[in-house]
Amino acid sequence: MALSPEEKDQVDGAPRGPEPPPRNVLTGVTRREPDALREFFEHYLDTVHSLAFRLVGESLAEDVTQDVFFKVHRAAHRLDPERDPRYWLNAITYNTCREIWRSGAHKLEARTVSIQDKPEVGARLRESGRDPEMEYEVSSREASVQAAIESLPEPLRAAIVLHDYQGLGHEAVAEMTGISHVAARKRYSRALAELAKKLRG
Amino acid sequence: MAKNRDDERIGAEDQEARDAVRSLPDVPAAARFRREAAQLFASGRLGPVHADPDFDVDAVASAPPFDESADLPGELTGGASSSGVPASIGVRSTGEPASTRLRPTVVGPRRSWLSPVFGTLAAAAVILILVTLFRPTLGEAWEVVAVSGSGSVSVNDRMFDVGDVAESRLEPGARVRTEGDVVLELVHDGLYALELGPNTDMTLPTSRDGRLFAAEVRNGMATCVTGPRFPGSMLRITAPDADVEVHGTTFAVLADAEKTCISVLEGAVDVRTHDGNVCCVQAGRCKRFYRAPDPHETEESLSDGQVANLTHWQGRSHSLLGAQGPGTH
Structure with missing residues (x-):
């Protein structure tokens, strides 16, 4: 019997994101009850947005997030409340990003914005209570890592973001991206080497 | 040597890159x-x-958390394919207009000639061709390169939060109004840069012949x-x-309740008042045209503050126009 992605990832721990909401919420989502939908949205918004941000960058992260939740609503009646929705959301998010890469829409909007200019980053820095100089270094490092990720070819970017950022195992990544387990591991190794080179350079 | 999540041995540099990715924080969505x-x-x-014509509910439902045996509800059967699933998600099947989106639709991929999306795209293409053939050239879009302040921006009488306008493109000829303390910086294809101050109501430059x-x-x-x-081009601003x-x-046009003020930092500006008089405002000068009840004109040297503001914007504009580069958009 084939393992589910949840079982495949047991060795790695759960993927990034909160634990599933109560079952009655998921059941309500299948019935498209507004309160349940609202709670589901609040529960997973940042998880979806974060993955989209890492995959397509800031300029398209909100667009992808909106498309993901549009698709979620369309398919909500098929949600199985017994299972962890994170895997499903990850798959939809990745596929939505892939559609954007294919359409070339990202090339129209590709743009980098200094992380220093973003108010949400500023708010996060203020909340952390760390030394401003250290915060500057941390946020600069984050920005350079994100820039390096975005400069990777899309398949390599997806390999490293899904595995290391999102916390999915190679089996789950292979299934999501439609390649073999071996190919997924090789692609990840190549992505890691490329990223290391860019961060050095 | 360290081990990654799947027990692969990786070098120190790869490990550093991996750890850098793993330590990236969540990125919360904007409020x-x-x-x-x-x-x-x-x-x-x-x-x-x-618009994503490839997306269908079956494909989503095949992912693990979903019960694959469930049927589609009635309201989702519009545009159904032979397998009973929607063939396209680019058009809402609930009968509601697809206008309730936070961001405008970007042209999506097209794969089936029979897809309903094709009809829309074909109609749009015909309209585009007709417009291109029969409408005078309006020029390239304006690019909003920076915004500051808080408040709203009205574009052709549609209100937007200032954050939504950042990094967007505005059509030449669009009527833009900044509200609150919003300041917009725009560039136009290496031709010129504009700064719209707070509470400014302006129709963006447009051209019928590109000159x-x-x-x-x-x-x-x-x-x-x-x-x-x-x-080789000329810009005419009506105040x-x-x-x-x-x-x-480099110049500024200011219009308020009692006057229009033309401030020139470099070069010269020809001014034609609405009663037909023509004059030229030279570099370093500021000319004011007052209207009723006491219509008169004054001219004086630019104040230190005006020079400082114009010089600041000039430097900023040159960097924006230079970064954008002539002939690029």
Whole structure:
């Protein structure tokens, strides 16, 4: 019997994101009850947005997030409340990003914005209570890592973001991206080497 | 040597890269997006941004958390394929208009000639061709390169949060109004850069022949710097009390309740008042045209503050226009 992605990832721990909401919420989502939908949205918004941000960058992260939740609503009646929705959301998010890469829409909007200019980053820095100089270094490092990720070819970017950022195992990544387990591991190794080179350079 | 999650041995540099990715923090969605999208999602009115004709509910439902045996509900059967699943998600099948989206739809991929999306795209293409053939050239879009302040921006009488306008493109000839303390910086294809100050009401320059550009400032402050592609072109700005003609310079047009003020940092600006008089405002001068009940004109040297503001905007514009580069967009 084939393992589910949840079982495949047991060795790695759960993927990034909160634990599933109560079952009655998921059941309500299948019935498209507004309160349940609202709670589901609040529960997973940042998880979806974060993955989209890492995959397509800031300029398209909100667009992808909106498309993901549009698709979620369309398919909500098929949600199985017994299972962890994170895997499903990850798959939809990745596929939505892939559609954007294919359409070339990202090339129209590709743009980098200094992380220093973003108010949400500023708010996060203020909340952390760390030394401003250290915060500057941390946020600069984050920005350079994100820039390096975005400069990777899309398949390599997806390999490293899904595995290391999102916390999915190679089996789950292979299934999501439609390649073999071996190919997924090789692609990840190549992505890691490329990223290391860019961060050095 | 360290081990990754799947027990692979990796080198120190790879390990450093891996750890850098793993330590990246979550990126919360903006509060505005959270608020608006939550409401639309809960009410079933959230539309797509990128039309995606390949997406179907079956494909989503084949993912693990879903019960594959369930049937589609009645309201989702519009545009059904032979397998009973929607063939396209680019058009809402609930009968509601797809206008309830937070961001405009970007052209999506097309794969089936029979897809309903094709009809829409074909119609759009025909319209585009007709417009291209029969409508005078309006020029490239303006690019909003920076915003500051808080408040709203009205574009052709549609209100937007200032954050939504950042990094967007505005059509030549669009009427833009800044509200609150919002300041917009725009560039136009290496031709010129514009700064719209708070509470400014302006029609962005547009051209019928790519050489003569026309704009209007109804209220507020618009500061303009011409760029490397401007020579040979002319910009005419209509203000409440005068028309300003520019051939390459750095200047500002201010219109308020009692006057229109033309401040010139570099070059010269031809001004034609609405009663037919023509004059030229030279570099370093500021000319004011007062209207009733006491219509008169004054001219004086630029104040230190005006010089400082114009010089600042000139430097900023040159970097923007230079970064954008002539002939690029």
